[in-house]
Amino acid sequence: MFEEVLSKDAKNSLGSLGKSGLLDSTYLAGGTALALQLGHRYSYDFDFFTPQKFDEEILVQRISEAFPEFSLERKDWGTILGYFGETRFSLFFYKYPLLFKTHKLLDINIAGIKDIAAMKIAAIADRGTKRDFIDLYFIFNEEKIMTLEESLKLYDKKFKALSQNKIHILKSLVYFEDAD
Template sequence: MPEEIISKKTQSNLEILKKSCLIAGFYLAGGTGLALYLNHRLSVDLDFFSEKEFNSKPLLQKIKKLGKFSVAKESENTLAGVFNGTKIAFLAYDYPLLFPLKKLGNINVADIREIACMKISAISSRGSKKDFIDLYFICQQGISLKQALALFERKYRGIHYNMVHILKSLVFFDDADNEPLPKMLVPVTWKQVKKFFQEKVKMNQ
């Protein structure tokens, strides 16, 4: 795994988790999962998802044996906290995988199109600058925003959502405007990203 896309601390902690087999039943997604494909920005958090429900208590006991772990949230099917200085989360995510998982650096990683759907979902709740930037870079890989939205509808067809709200959220930048730009490895400006979504959403309305 290229060291430049994740911090040395995160890289070290990921190696510990890999060797312990703790993450064997999970797949990596989020910004770090995407960065493994695109090498577009530095990512420091580890977000692991499971297709199946899991008991967080045994998982908590196991991870505590591997290093220092401070709990931020612990409930059935959810465990989040800081492991040796790295923010980490384990979540049960019962929405269907549309595409097979990829093996990158001996880690199960969600397909880039899967991550696109998850980024749209995150933006519809409260879009962070990182989420907008990640979706922007996905859309530079031959996956149009229109295609990503169609995949989103397939992935989350079991829940009620308002596509008008989804489209509005893709051009609502008030919260993200106040956030710092993540450390980019591929140059981009926040102005470029906003202009892209404003133009593409207008075409989809």
């Protein structure tokens, strides 16, 4: 794992979160999880996901008690958004299954690259940021971990939606104009 993609504060926060056990039923995915595995860019946010429904009120209280530096930005059903210092934190209820085993870093479950690739395709189909396109570029071209075709198959296995969304997804993968 490429821990150097995290700032010192982010790494300390991640380690403290892992030691706390508060996020044992979650996994880190998104750009930070990918950057930790590929080392291709710096990342400044923690995107956690869980297939288990949770009580936002109770979990925010527990996080706030364990981490006075945590500041809540917003909470809704299945969603907690906030900051650990400068590091953005999100936790989402996410009903879609992991297809592969997670890895461990600092007692945090980290989604594997192939799961992240399928999630990146879904993200690009929804809103597509420049970082999402860069991440897929590294998965497909620089690291040659998998092909677009393989990732589309995993997307379908994970979300069961390729047949309904294939044209939209393929167009999204080549439409960069709205990427921020």
